[in-house]
Amino acid sequence: MEIIFYHPSFDNNDWIRALRQALPQANIRVWTPGDNAHADYALVWHPPVEMLKGRQLKGVFALGAGVDSILSQLQAHPEMLPESIPLFRLEDTGMGLQMQEYAVSQVLHWFRRFDDYQALKLQAKWQPLEEYERGDFTIGILGAGVLGAKVAESLLQWGFPLRSWSRSRKKMPGVTSFAGGEELPDFLHGTRVLINLLPNTPETAGIINAALLNQLADNSYVINLARGVHVVERDLLAALESGKLKGAMLDVFSQEPLASDNPLWAHPRVAMTPHMAATTRRSEAVAFIAQAIQAIERGETVSGRVDRARGY
Numbered sequence: 365m366e367i368i369f370y371h372p373s374f375d376n377n378d379w380i381r382a383l384r385q386a387l388p389q390a391n392i393r394v395w396t397p398g399d400n401a402h403a404d405y406a407l408v409w410h411p412p413v414e415m416l417k418g419r420q421l422k423g424v425f426a427l428g429a430g431v432d433s434i435l436s437q438l439q440a441h442p443e444m445l446p447e448s449i450p451l452f453r454l455e456d457t458g459m460g461l462q463m464q465e466y467a468v469s470q471v472l473h474w475f476r477r478f479d480d481y482q483a484l485k486l487q488a489k490w491q492p493l494e495e496y497e498r499g500d501f502t503i504g505i506l507g508a509g510v511l512g513a514k515v516a517e518s519l520l521q522w523g524f525p526l527r528s529w530s531r532s533r534k535k536m537p538g539v540t541s542f543a544g545g546e547e548l549p550d551f552l553h554g555t556r557v558l559i560n561l562l563p564n565t566p567e568t569a570g571i572i573n574a575a576l577l578n579q580l581a582d583n584s585y586v587i588n589l590a591r592g593v594h595v596v597e598r599d600l601l602a603a604l605e606s607g608k609l610k611g612a613m614l615d616v617f618s619q620e621p622l623a624s625d626n627p628l629w630a631h632p633r634v635a636m637t638p639h640m641a642a643t644t645r646r647s648e649a650v651a652f653i654a655q656a657i658q659a660i661e662r663g664e665t666v667s668g669r670v671d672r673a674r675g676y
């Protein structure tokens with residue numbers, strides 16, 4: 365079995381070593397331009413078109429959870445990967461725990477009013493504030509997939525009222541499930557902390573806009589963990605100015621790296637991280653891919669297959 369690997373920034377040697385250990389029967393090589401030799405599987409992130417074009421692959425594995433970049437590349441270059449070749453993505457592989465850490469720490473930060481205490485500290489003011497009630501801190505998770513479900517599970521343990529919004533209804537104990545566009549207003553009504561874990565698709569791009577933000581509770585908060593294009597940045601800034609939003613924590617941006625003159629940098633109630641909420645963890649990702657390849661070789665169906673028509 366022949367496997368080719370391409371990632372623009374990972375340490376190739378470490379990955380190849382781990383993959384060889386997990387799949388000793390396979391020949392695994394880093395793909396370099398001009399390599400047209402046979403391959404059965406390709407493991408990729410931002411692959412050059414020429415790497416995949418014309419190959420008879422049994423499967424392609426994206427080395428991340430979101431496949432929006434590869435799907436948009438396929439729109440421009442459909443010849444890169446015919447529909448008949450399955451495309452898989454990473455499911456959790458350690459990203460769920462990272463998303464839980466991020467979401468829980470930020471929700472607790474706001475719930476315990478550390479943002480307000482930091483502002484008071486900067487004014488040298490000693491002033492205990494009224495506590496927030498859990499009942500007034502309903503958390504709404506946009507996207508109830510692999511990562512949204514993990515985040516919900518962790519916040520549930522902290523006793524917050526929880527709801528999720530997804531394409532189809534989900535059954536998660538302790539989480540009220542809203543589904544489809546017609547239930548979005550009910551999901552938003554009363555939501556105090558909105559956490560975004562949707563995939564980037566034509567239907568979800570720009571979803572966090574003025575119309576959506578206006579339906580949240582007053583003094584609410586937004587955490588964007590998914591993709592920058594989900595948020596209309598000027599609407600978010602306007603909602604912060606109007607008082608509708610009290611704070612935002614953003615990991616992803618419509619332009620990355622964020623331009624140095626973007627007003628988000630200077631906004632006192634916007635916190636940011638540079639697209640690091642959940643990174644691909646090598647050992648978990650290699651185990652997931654190795655198991656999937658072995659299952660495909662046995663003729664079994666494996667999870668994580670991307671539905672290209674649906675866009676995620």
Ligand SMILES: NC(=O)C1=CN([C@@H]2O[C@H](COP(=O)(O)OP(=O)(O)OC[C@H]3O[C@@H](n4cnc5c(N)ncnc54)[C@H](O)[C@@H]3O)[C@@H](O)[C@H]2O)C=CC1
Binds near residue numbers: 431455
């Ligand atoms: N900031 C970061 O470091 C990272 C960000 N991500 C982002 O997180 C996203 C989510 O990842 P997973 O949970 O693994 O994806 P998933 O595919 O398991 O879950 C997606 C969820 O969104 C819902 N959804 C999709 N389209 C919808 C629509 N039009 N209306 C309502 N619901 C819709 C689905 O029903 C599903 O519940 C990824 O696509 C990626 O963009 C993933 C990893 C790291």
Ligand SMILES: O=C(O)C(=O)CO
Binds near residue numbers: 430431639642643644
């Ligand atoms: O896996 C993904 O989709 C990511 O965004 C990794 O940072």
